[in-house]
Amino acid sequence: MDWSIQDIARLSGTTSRTLRHYDDVGLLEPSRVGANGYRYYDEDALTRLQRILLLRELGLGLPAIADVLAGQTRHADALLTHLHWLQREKERLDRQIGAVESTITKLEGGEQLMAEDMFDGFDHTQYKEEVEERWGRDAYAKSDSWWRSLTPQQKAEWQEKQKSLAADWSSAAEAGIDPESDEAQALAARQFEWLRGIPGTPGGGAAGPTKEYFTGLGELYVADARFGANYGGQHGAEFVRDAMAVYAARNL
Amino acid sequence: MDWSIQDIARLSGTTSRTLRHYDDVGLLEPSRVGANGYRYYDEDALTRLQRILLLRELGLGLPAIADVLAGQTRHADALLTHLHWLQREKERLDRQIGAVESTITKLEGGEQLMAEDMFDGFDHTQYKEEVEERWGRDAYAKSDSWWRSLTPQQKAEWQEKQKSLAADWSSAAEAGIDPESDEAQALAARQFEWLRGIPGTPGGGAAGPTKEYFTGLGELYVADARFGANYGGQHGAEFVRDAMAVYAARNL
DNA sequence: GCTAAAGGTTGACGCATCGTCAATGTCAAG
């Protein structure tokens, strides 16, 4: 019992081109080749293909996969080597991301960057036209895809956090406390954690916002009334900015 | 005043091959070409080259760099686009790292992985021969490079943390407290934080150890007397393992 | 003026993994 190249491609979720490539490089040969040159694959070949695709999804290169399947390398060894490689790549990316971020903030004071990203956090769709006009459709689409990937519950939680944070900022500002006080700094810490929730931005991910991003964001609250309004107007925004700057200087 | 291709290569820290490539793709043309075909560069060209190399270090592709230098794209726009690209790449890497880690732990119970990495944390050089024999020179070299990159102060801090942690574990184990108790869990949390300090391992970096890694590590303490000894012997190691397992189940 | 050492030039292959035509043969159904 065997199948044509298309059958196998569909069964395994890959393409016939890929199968021919694997044949070319000797990674997976058809179990039988017709007199007409047609490739036919049996169940063993399908099994082998599935192992190949599994390893490939983990990011292994075809030669490495070939070694593993040939029994020349143990699974764990190959994966371990690969893991370290991935980790070094990630570190490299982290460094590059940091460098790009700081270059951008140096270049533009960070305002544009933050404006774009911060549209995520507030009423997301409200500024659709403006975002598209100012940053291009692509920028809006990217921001949008994150927001829409959230469940309704997650969206509600996100907005709830933002609201309560904004409210606490406002009352702190009205109370006239010192931006350097523990109270204000605790709010800044919450602001920081809140920002970590946005993935795919210089303010998101496990590491949290960068120093430049965080301070620049505070500036934005003052510069743009729409953001500032969330924190109690001009005065509130200035208070938030100062507290954030202190927080950044001390902790980032 | 102009310089030969080698002069410029040395001044800018790149190679003549690269310069000829940039000429080929039209990214940087020499200011003058001799009748013999030799390329000569003036100061303007050098400046342009330096801008190119700057952008390239940030990871931009040559076409993108060309756009920026031609004034067709604003610096910030190009970098912003690039930043998002980097971030998506990083997320992809994160997912792959997670997948590879869990595959390894499934494959080998995670013991080998952890054994390798944990040599970092204890007396690092003590097991050099064993590590090399068991994991190859490469593995040892990688572990070693991290450890040696630390300042003496950092090394001392690291070991101090490990010692105090081990001591606290030992006394907690002797006191016979419950692995689920707050005290034990606080120790597990410290253990977790401590592991975050090793970069380039599944237990290092901002995200901290994975669930599988963390629980598997506990198992290792029991399985390998050399590690267990740090935590008060057999009984202590079992206590640590249990507390870590509870911590992992609850928080990871 | 000769010679060897440096340094320059233009190709062209290699790398990783297929996607994507292009030109063409084969098979099953009507």
Place this chain on the structure above:
DNA sequence: CTTGACATTGACGATGCGTCAACCTTTAGC
């Protein structure tokens, strides 16, 4: 016999140079 659907073997493309190879020029020393 015709018409699709499916198959085959090339071969280019993409990323950014490293690395020969084969072959001139310039420079410095004798």
